[in-house]
Amino acid sequence: MLRALLLIAALAAAPVVHAQGTIKIAVLGPMAFVQGQHHWMGAEMARDEINKAGGIAVGGRKMMLELVRADTNEILSVPDASSAVERVITRDKVDYIVGGFRTEAVLAMQEVAMDHKKLFLGVGAAHDELGMRVERDHNRYKYWFRVSPTKATDLGRTIFGVLGAVAGSIRTELKAETPKVAIVAEKAVWTEGLVKAAQANLPKMKMEVVGLWQPSAVATDVTAELSAIERAGADIVFTFVSGPVGIALGRQMGERNMKAVAFGINVEAQKDEFWGAAAGKANFVSTLDTYSEIEITPKTIAWVRAFRDRFKVSPAYTAATYDAIMLIRTAIEQAKSTKSDDLVPVLEKISYVGNGAVIEFDKRHDPIWGPGKAMGIGVQWQDGKKVAFWPPQVKGVQPFRLPSR
């Protein structure tokens, strides 16, 4: 009996012995939602690739990678997100953290991770404040790096670049010298700066702002807003939406046969499920995105195909957890150490060719924006397919299309 008990105890202890040879990374995200699911999918791809290759080389030995899946429930509850970070650090004893999505939650999660001096590679939240904290107090926040997307200010730079191209199409095809733009922004923290920038910049870009509409992020009916936008004679519906309102907008524009084209940030339109959710009505809806089968970097096309083959969906931008984990691996192998403090200086100097961007960090630990670095792409729904139309110089992009008039 005693022997049996000792055997059971030995078996129970065995995983602990193996765990000493592993590196644990927590993948944080709203796992009941697409964003969190793609956090996890991207991380799984990275883990499998690393472990298949024998693990991560740390000095003279190889360490296997173990992922800890943590549902932050951050879309519904910021406190839940903070608790999730606390839990993975104190209970699961993870070495590093990747993920996060909603700005309000990531701001809170960042604090917890910094309290514990844990390397946290953000994949999902765009608010500038996350990086500004690093600049203001490097000693405390140096463990934070943002992998994707680019910070909100840079998203703005990209979005105005793409908007210029969309306006160019309208000028050419419709002979409208000063395209009319209706701004539709859900009422949320992340849209405030973008709306102000749009109101200030559009007239300078020879576009007329015909109005600002701010529905709730969870609105499922925007017919009243669209009626008013049609009356204002808008050529472009410039969107900043992340919630289901993006689906309602696309679908109802299609149902009304609106002549205006929607472009901007529409998080729902980035997903494969968008076309079905909009009941196939959202033709010509366009948005900024991260991945498509175009040659953003030499790795993009092969990786997007591999992702699609494995999961039967296209990667959302939160699948950049793959790049986040690969960055950690590269940093560990260069530093020959697993300590967060040793990895920070390596990451600060790194130049990493990712799947959606070439990542180099600035002094705020944000990815440096620009052609050939991190910029994002413009995609448009055309007859049920999401096709990339911007940047124009990238191999594989398709022309932007306007609704027929």
Added chain:
Amino acid sequence: MIQDILVSGLISSSVYALLAIGFSLIFGVARIVNIAHTAFYMLGAYLFYSLLVQLGINFAIAGLLAVAGVTALSLACYKLIIEPLREHESAVLISTIALAILFQELMLLFYGGHYLGIPSTMDGAVSIAGVSIAYQRFVILVVAFVMLAATWYLLNHTRLGLAIRATANDLEVANLMGMNVHHVALATVAFSAALAAIAGVVVAPVFVVDPYMWLGPLVTMLAIVVLGGLGSVKGSVIGAFIIGFVEAITVFAVPSGAFLKGAVALSIMVAVLLLRPQGLYGVVFEEER
């Protein structure tokens, strides 16, 4: 702009009316503040989605089955959870909140946090007085008005309607007069849940189906029934049209404050209650006690 407001207001008001009438009926007859009422609306939309999109059942049959399924579920909930607690109003209130959250979490579990779309039954749009209206929205309007008329007929021209009105007027007297108030309550619960499910089925091809779609209408519906007077069907209809049109006016008058449409509607409710605490057609609270 006036025609836009009329069309938008009319469509949203009619959906609100369908929801508010059911809620009022249950409160009037059984004194149940049923927070799960709009969860039945959400379940109607989900069931319709599954039958139509996942199982490929014909549109009309899928709609009928969805309404029947939700009605049956509401009866089961009433018999198993609400009826045993009916003497304890607070417990009933909390139970209905728990039920609604349970339904939400179950939908999250089975369907995930994805936003689902249901194809329209009728494609295309018509332009009336310069306002473009999708045909599908006409369906909402027609179904809503048919159901409102059916409710009016049921309440005013049938024995069941008479029993419902009598029970709503004075439950104890109705009971003393030999009426089976439990059966009346059961019938009312079924009818109310059916109305909520019908609302869910008709809006599903126009809106987005998601596990949280019950929350927004819940707040609006509560505002409507309090504005119209708790338990008053007439008040609920009028309240629905007031709130629906106020929301439409807010969107058109203050485009950048469109997200405030719910807050404006609630403010109007508060203003009316300050002047008339019992709502437009409700009984005075003191008498209630």
